[in-house]
Amino acid sequence: MSIGNRIADLRTNNHMSQFQLAKVLGIGTSTLGMYETNKRKPSPKVLNKIADYFDVSTDYLLGRKSKADQVHNATVDEALGTIMSFEGQPVTEHDKKVMKDLLESYLRNKE
Known part of the structure; x- marks a missing residue:
């Protein structure tokens, strides 16, 4: 192309x-x-x-x-900041904090 x-x-x-x-x-x-x-x-x-x-x-x-x-190296905060809804339900700031904590915990503890 x-x-x-x-x-x-x-x-x-x-x-x-x-x-x-x-x-x-x-x-x-x-x-x-x-x-x-x-x-x-x-x-x-x-x-x-x-x-x-x-x-x-x-x-x-x-x-x-x-x-x-292309690789876009987004931080967890940047990635979560773009999430507006999940399965039709709005994602609150509290939801984003919980997701961030879960993701960081998972990444720290994998293998």
């Missing part, structure tokens, strides 16, 4: 128009269109902006790594 295809996939998977992404990146819509059709390559500065915006690596955009290869 080319860099242009990866950019287009990220944009469409995030339900964004070319206009919206171009505005975020500070470039013209036609420039973004040329990136997506592989008629132009983004500068390193724009490449970094795209990677930062979509939380992917520049290596992924350049085809050096698959998205599945």
